[in-house]
Amino acid sequence: MFTGIVEDRGRVLKIEFRGGAKRLFIELPFDLTEIRLGDSINIDGVCLTAVEKKGQVVELDLSPETIERTTLGNLKEGDEVNIERALRPIDRLGGHIVTGHIDGIGNITEKRWDGRFLNLKIRIPNQLIKYIVPKGSIAIDGVSLTVNEIEGNEIKLAIIPFTIAKTTLGDKKVGDKVNLETDILAKYVESLISQKGQTPKGLTLSFLKEHGYIKEE
Incomplete structure (x- = not known):
């Protein structure tokens, strides 16, 4: 398990x-x-x-399924990647729960700098947008980020300077593909509700309140 707080680039x-x-x-x-x-x-x-390590180099295998379902199959020699080691029981959960199991691939449709901050807009596959809510969490190429807004099947994200320096997100271009992992808690909630014979169209705050998952104050 991981937190989405990237340690550095490899x-x-x-x-x-x-x-x-x-x-x-x-x-x-x-x-x-x-x-x-x-x-x-x-x-x-x-x-x-990690299957082998020598000096500062670690060797990792990509299965055919990983190559097909993620962006790792498109990596080239010299490319930089985001790195995070597995969470230890004594570590703080600074981001959110990230499993490292990719749900799909998104496309960057807009990149805009606002001083030292970076605003990204990413198109999400239709089958995944229901797991995303404004101010909720999503992992983009392993980076835990907060969703600012949702417009149709696109999400808006604001990247702070520290994250830009530590990750590869600042190097991305419009049209680039990114790995997506939605919040696993949303998928568990959907599974629990579905087992009751209900089929939610989207996980919104009003939906969760209506079905007793959030108490009114």
């Missing part, structure tokens, strides 16, 4: 093709002594397993 040194799979060789900027083989590492929002 750099893709090499990519090996292994049949329909790939192996990534990623240079990490921090001490690897705490990373054991078999540990989970979040790479651009995708939970991968």
Whole structure:
């Protein structure tokens, strides 16, 4: 499990093709002594397993499904990626609960600078927009962000300078694809409601209040 608070950027040194799979060789900027083989590492929002490590380089395998369902299959040597190690029981949950299991791929439709701050608009697949609410959380390439507004199937996000410096979001261009993970709590709520024989069209505050998940003050 992760928090969406990216630790730093890593750099893709090499990519090996292994049949329909790939192996990534990623240079990490921090001490690897705490990373054991078999540990989970979040790479651009995708939970991968450390299979080898040498010096500052960790090796991770991409299955054909991961290549098909995420943006990692499009990585090139020299690309930078967002890095987060798995959450420890003693760590603070600074962002929100992130599993590293990608729900879909979004497209950046607008990028606008407001001084040192960055405003992004991202188009969300139709089947995922129901899990997103204004002021709720979403992970974009592994970065925990707050949704400012929703317009149709697009969301607006404001990125602070610290996040721009620590992640790759500031380098993104209009038209770029990003990995999306919606808030898992919204999916659990939908599952619970569906088990009662109801089919919610969207998880809104009024919907949750109506069905007893939020108490009126």
